[in-house]
Amino acid sequence: MKQTCLGLALVFTLSGTTGCSVVMASKQPNKKNTEMIQQGLSRNLVIAEFGAPITSEYKNGKRYEIYTFTQGYSTASKVGRAFWHGAADVATVGLWELLGTPAESVFNGKKMSYELIFDENDLLERYTYLTQDETK
Template structure:
């Protein structure tokens, strides 16, 4: 017959390894971007380094215009804290927290943002428009 200690150990082990989607989703949220770069005088290369290539790029009236679109995420500390919270809640509720935690992580997955910028002849921002 299986002892109670062995059965309890197997249950705890199963809980630890079954902590589910909310922990993973919290850890994999998008990173926080430095939106303070969208200011006058910032070089185009800094924008490309932080946000990647623009979604559109065109020339109007002799000036270059680009649109940067991205999901504003969370700092590493916030993501780690959320993942730890979900893991602890999973253990304390024997996995029932996933019913609340997984949909919550799906909803709080960052904010979509978009900025249109134009550059001067030195490829520095001379105008910023917040689109979203």
């Protein structure tokens, strides 16, 4: 009787976590197009791609801004990962979640920061790559 209860508890616990890695993989952040950062780029296009800057100030007639974002994954990568997690869940009757969910927690994108300097017409004059969080 005790073994049956433990078995049922294990099945219930695993069935409650089945699919978590699939959902986590599909909800990872999208990949940002950092190759678009080139001299002459409009500030509006930068904001459309990376969101609002975390800081913005004027110095000597130029706008200095810092953009921080999480560099994510392409749609194909996210779909492939979600499919893999789903197949592994089925093949292992849910046991894959013991590895898949923590793996998706670790591989959730990299934090990146750029300082962008815009001229008086809000066109990109120059940029500096500041950081990339390697621990994430």
